[in-house]
Amino acid sequence: MTEARLIIADSEHDADMLYVAGIFVPDAFIAVEMNSEWHGLFSPLEVDRARKDSNFDHIHLDALFRLSAENAGRSGLAAVAAAFLEERKLKKIEVPPHFPFGYAEQLKSWGFEVRASEGAFFPERAVKTELEIRHLAYAEKLTRQSMMQAENYLAACSVGSDGILRDSQSGKKVKAADVRRAIETFLIGNGAMPAHTIVACGKEGADPHNVGSGFIRAHQPIIIDIFPRVLSTGYWGDMTRTYVKGKATPEVRKLYNTVREGQDIGLSMVQAGIDGSAVHQAITTHFDRQGYPTKMIRGRQTGFFHGTGHGVGLQIHEAPRISVKSDILKAGQVVTVEPGLYYPGLGGVRIEDMVVVRGGGCDNLTNHKRRLEID
Incomplete structure (x- = not known):
């Protein structure tokens, strides 16, 4: 039949x-x-x-x-x-x-x-056509430009005597929602729909999916994770940066440099034919050697306790995965590389780029500088 x-x-x-x-x-x-x-x-x-x-x-x-x-x-x-x-x-x-x-x-x-x-x-959805890659590249371009809106907003802020940022126009204390508004207003105006944009400052950043609601404070890490969907095509962008307005403490700076090095390891390894679990393990090993093992402390996860990356396309999270589970990467897949480290009381650091898997490496669609401090 x-x-x-x-x-x-x-x-x-x-x-x-x-x-x-x-x-x-x-x-x-x-x-x-x-x-x-x-x-x-x-x-x-x-x-x-x-x-x-x-x-x-x-x-x-x-x-x-x-x-x-x-x-x-x-x-x-x-x-x-x-x-x-x-x-x-x-x-x-x-x-x-x-x-x-x-x-x-x-x-x-x-x-x-x-x-x-x-x-x-549709298992074939995991490998993108060149047209789909162009759609994703455009989505990531808008994502990158919206991240620049956040950078510019933070740069324009002053710092109050209480350590809380002040809006350059109104002078009011700045909350996560204010930074989010700068990001999402740009995206909506350019035909992309944001979804639960993360702006998590200080201890809020210890929870990777905490969207953030508190005040934005100087000298503390601010995780900004933006993942909009382009309305005309349905394809998504995805990008994360971690900033400090002012001067980072030595503890935060070391954490940031370790995550950046971990991302470099991941980006250097991503190519067609590699097992995503090997990429994830290499980053985890680097974190362990730098003194950042993943473990439970007083009932809370600390360290690097999520996957290194995921596929992006018509869904924000789709095949393949770069994680503890074996998953062989194929040319034409579009994946994120987003290691992070998280500690209650301190917060977290995550850096994320979106790349196209190729035969001899990967093409970075995010193509945005990594900077920690914003003056």
């Missing part, structure tokens, strides 16, 4: 659907692959646009199949998909691992054999 592949999702939030459709659709619709060709089933609201702009080999108005489903006493998108498949005498379906459980149960109750794919539904 011939097997079809089925997705039921919107393409605003589902990367697999966006990958196959090539257009943004806010409401869920149906995509079916059979005989190596993709069919898109669209409502009257979307069908003409899909015929003009989508990547599908065939476009269908879903109303006819919806009527067939209703005549069979069924309703909903799973019923529309069932009517389409039954007309073509297809009863075996492969679906993505995240396929809605309710849809799967409905299809099974109507006699379909449904199985989830083992691993990624």
